[in-house]
Amino acid sequence: MTLYAVIFYVLAVVILASTLLAIIQRQVIHAVVYLIVSFFATGLLFYLLGAPFLAALEVIIYAGAIMVLFLFIVMTVRAESGEDKGEIYHWLPAVVLAIISFFVGGVLIFKIPGSKMSLNTGMASPATFGQFLFKNYWFPVEIASFLLLIGLVGALYLGRQESKKESEDRR
Amino acid sequence: MIVPYGDVLLLAIILFLLGAVCSISRRNLLMILIGVEIMLNAAGLAFVAASLKWSLLDGQAFVLFIFAVAASEVAVGLALIVYSQRRTGSLNADRYDSMKG
Numbered sequence: 001m002t003l004y005a006v007i008f009y010v011l012a013v014v015i016l017a018s019t020l021l022a023i024i025q026r027q028v029i030h031a032v033v034y035l036i037v038s039f040f041a042t043g044l045l046f047y048l049l050g051a052p053f054l055a056a057l058e059v060i061i062y063a064g065a066i067m068v069l070f071l072f073i074v075m076t077v078r079a080e081s082g083e084d085k086g087e088i089y090h091w092l093p094a095v096v097l098a099i100i101s102f103f104v105g106g107v108l109i110f111k112i113p114g115s116k117m118s119l120n121t122g123m124a125s126p127a128t129f130g131q132f133l134f135k136n137y138w139f140p141v142e143i144a145s146f147l148l149l150i151g152l153v154g155a156l157y158l159g160r161q162e163s164k165k166e167s168e169d170r171r
Numbered sequence: 172m173i174v175p176y177g178d179v180l181l182l183a184i185i186l187f188l189l190g191a192v193c194s195i196s197r198r199n200l201l202m203i204l205i206g207v208e209i210m211l212n213a214a215g216l217a218f219v220a221a222s223l224k225w226s227l228l229d230g231q232a233f234v235l236f237i238f239a240v241a242a243s244e245v246a247v248g249l250a251l252i253v254y255s256q257r258r259t260g261s262l263n264a265d266r267y268d269s270m271k272g
Contacts, residue, residue, distance in 0.1 A: 004173040012182045019186060019209060023193035028201045035205065042212055048173065049219045051231050054238075058215075061238050066208065066245050073249045074201060077256045094195040098188040105184045115177035119223050124231060132228040133235065140232075144239035151243030158250035 004121065007048060014041040032070045039063040049119070053126040179220035186213035200255070200262050204248045211241045 015038050022034035043058035109115055124132075133141065187210050194206030215234045222230025256262055259269075 002173070008174045008178070012178075015182070016185060016189075019189050023189055023197070023202070023206065023209075028199060028205075031202065031205060035209070038209075039212065042216060045216065046219055049179070049223045051219050051222070051234070054215075054219060054231055054234050057235070057238055061242055062208075062212065066242065069245060069249060070201065070205070073253060077253060077262060090196045090198065091192075094192045097195075098192050102184060102188055106181060109177045109180050109184070114224075115180070116175050118175055119173045119179070119220070120226075121173060122223055122226060124222075124228055129228060129231060133232050136229075137232045140236055144236050148239055148243050151246045155246040155250040158247070158254045 004048065008045070011041050011045045011048070014038075015045070028074050029071065032067055032074065036063050036067050039067065050122040050124055051129075052123065053129050176220060176224050180217060183213045183217040183220070186216065198264050200252050200264055203264065204245065204252070207248075208241060208245065211237055211244075 018034045018038040018041070022031040022038060025031040025034065039062040040059060043055045043063065046052075046058055047055035190206045190209030190213060192206075193209060194203050197203060197206065215237045218230040218234045218237070220230075222228060222234075252262070255267070259267065261267075
């Protein structure tokens with residue numbers, strides 16, 4: 001077992017443990033803090049798998065921007081109203097379905113040829129990745145930027161304070 | 172030599188299912204959105220591993236678009252959550268039953 005394999009399994013255990021802890025938390029704010037750990041470890045895993053630019057983006061966007069946005073919203077809205085009791089009948093169907101699909105997926109993965117072969121180490125430098133992206137995928141990049149603009153406008157529209165006239169119109 | 176490709180896919184499957192369980196079984200709207208984020212992240216992990224296996228950069232390009240989709244999705248989703256919390260005063264998905272569905 002090489003050093004890379006040891007790093008991979010350690011990171012996998014960290015990711016799974018922190019994600020599992022995150023989804024069973026009663027308080028949303030604790031879940032968000034656990035998820036920051038999970039996304040940070042996922043960023044390191046991206047670096048191990050040869051994507052340094054995506055590793056930086058994972059830390060900046062996921063662990064940075066998205067989770068901080070969640071933290072802001074958790075602090076803004078009243079927290080106690082969304083509390084759920086965690087009864088067993090909420091969890092049981094989802095867990096049973098997840099275990100079934102896990103076994104089916106595991107059988108599928110280890111039956112396909114080539115899944116036993118080890119991955120070679122490789123590294124795509126950010127410059128290579130950027131040139132590849134803008135040579136082959138320039139149009140999806142434009143669509144993605146347009147999607148981000150639409151998301152910005154939509155969030156502004158939904159989040160604006162309702163004026164008095166509009167709320168009277170609604171009644 | 173890192174690890175077999177199947178191990179990375181297995182990790183991605185477990186991560187995806189954890190997100191799905193969170194999204195299905197929690198009643199808090201914020202936790203539902205967090206489950207969706209976990210699932211998108213797991214899909215990105217599978218894409219990066221596939222990109223390394225076939226040494227093609229297309230997988231990494233797709234992960235970039237997944238990031239863009241996740242960022243805009245969480246912005247609009249959180250705005251919707253704040254909006255519905257302002258209108259109904261609750262974050263519990265079970266209380267959204269005014270249509271008696």
